Structures are given as structure tokens and as C-alpha cells.
Amino acid sequence: MLDEILRQLQVHGWGEQDIFAVHLSLEEALVNAIKHGNRSDPHKTVTIRCSLSARKFLVEIADQGQGFDPNAIPDPTDPEHIESPTGRGLMLMRTFMTKVEFNAKGNAVRMEKEKSPSEERTDKPAET
């Protein structure tokens, strides 16, 4: 699934830096959903919905867990929390994606990535 998304980004002419950003954010969001959301329960599922065009990638990842308050996660760059194992993945998602939003329950995340102007490739003009 993830490999196919990354392949489609390439097909749609996305550059390496943007693909890295999407890849890292997807990995972090999926680990959050499986490990922290569903607590690695094999009977629970994670739902992924995504859409892709030449300029914008959208993805929604939902788990079946209790949810969490993303605003309650401490800043992992704060020296007091730098040794904490939580918060770094969320910070990377927020930095690398254009927009990151959670639902009210906190068990579904919607991420958006707009293609960087510097990543424009002229050899693959695919548009869907």
C-alpha cells in the first residue's frame, strides 16, 4: 500500500524531497495508528483513504482506538521533554506536511501535502 502510494507520487512527477516528506509522515502516522491507537491489537483495523493529483496529496488514516489529544503532547524539542519517546513523530508530520488535522476524538488524522515549487518536474506532466 505504502509502496504503491510512493510509486504513484513518482508517476505524477513529484520530486524526491516531497516523496521523502510524504513517506516519513505516512510511516509515522501508521505507527501511531497501529501501535498507539489500536495498541497493536490484530483484531482492530486501520483505514487509509488517499487522493493524489499532480500538485496535491491528501490522506486520511483512522484507527479504532480511544483517540488522543494532539495538543496535549509536549514539545519534544523542549529540553525537559527531549528524552520523552512521544511527540517527535507528530512534530515531523506537522513539519513535513502542508497541513495536519485530527478529528475531535483524536483517532483519525488528515494530512495534506502540496508539491513544493522547487520540486516541479517538467518531464512528467501527468495531471488527474
Add this chain to the structure above:
Amino acid sequence: MRRQPLTQFESIAVRKKGDVAIVELMHPRAVDPADVALLRKELSALVEDGRAAKLIINLHRVQFLPSAVINVLVVMEKKARQQGGGIRLCRLRPEIEEVLKITGLDKWFKLDVDEELALAAWGRQGS
């Protein structure tokens, strides 16, 4: 418990130069929880039994550094520091260095261009 020989690790390759352990992370994309757990186990075996306090971790194979792996490195750095050493990271791809900058860890770890400079830094730092 019997020590695991340095040559029998799977997720890392270890060489010793004096009292410095040079460690290569072997997995380009350690994203699977089992891969991360193995890395944690093997680095722990290296650091926690006192075989290496001063480490250089060469990241030239690493294309992707998820937060789970970063967390392992943070824990190991602290343990190594508590034993009078620490971890220096070298040969980072620009995107990996960017990940460390975003998370504020470029100041937590010492970053070097290559193994030679990292070894020289450990030499200057002494024990």
C-alpha cells in the same frame, strides 16, 4: 548471561578502534517494529554491558530515520553518556540531518562529517 560476540549482530556492524566502537546501522529503512526492537536490543548489548561507552554511529546506509529509531538512539546516547562516553553520528544524508534539526536533536548528538573526524573528536575529548 553470555555476551553476544560483536560479529554476530544483525542490525548493526561493529568495529573497535581503541576504546571507540564504530557502529554502522545496516538497515536502510528500519520502520518495522521488529527491526526497531532488534536495533534496541543489539545497541543495548553493546552499551549496557560496558563494552562500549564511546560510540560513533555511521549512518551512511540509512535512507530513512523514523521517530522510533531516533528514540532508540536518544536512550542509548544517555546510557553511553552515563558511562563516561556518548554517541557521535556521522555520514548523515541531508534529509536525515534535517529530521534531527527539526526535532532539536542536532544539539543532543554530536554530528560529524565522517568517521575520521568523529574519531579525532573523541581523541580530543579524551576519556
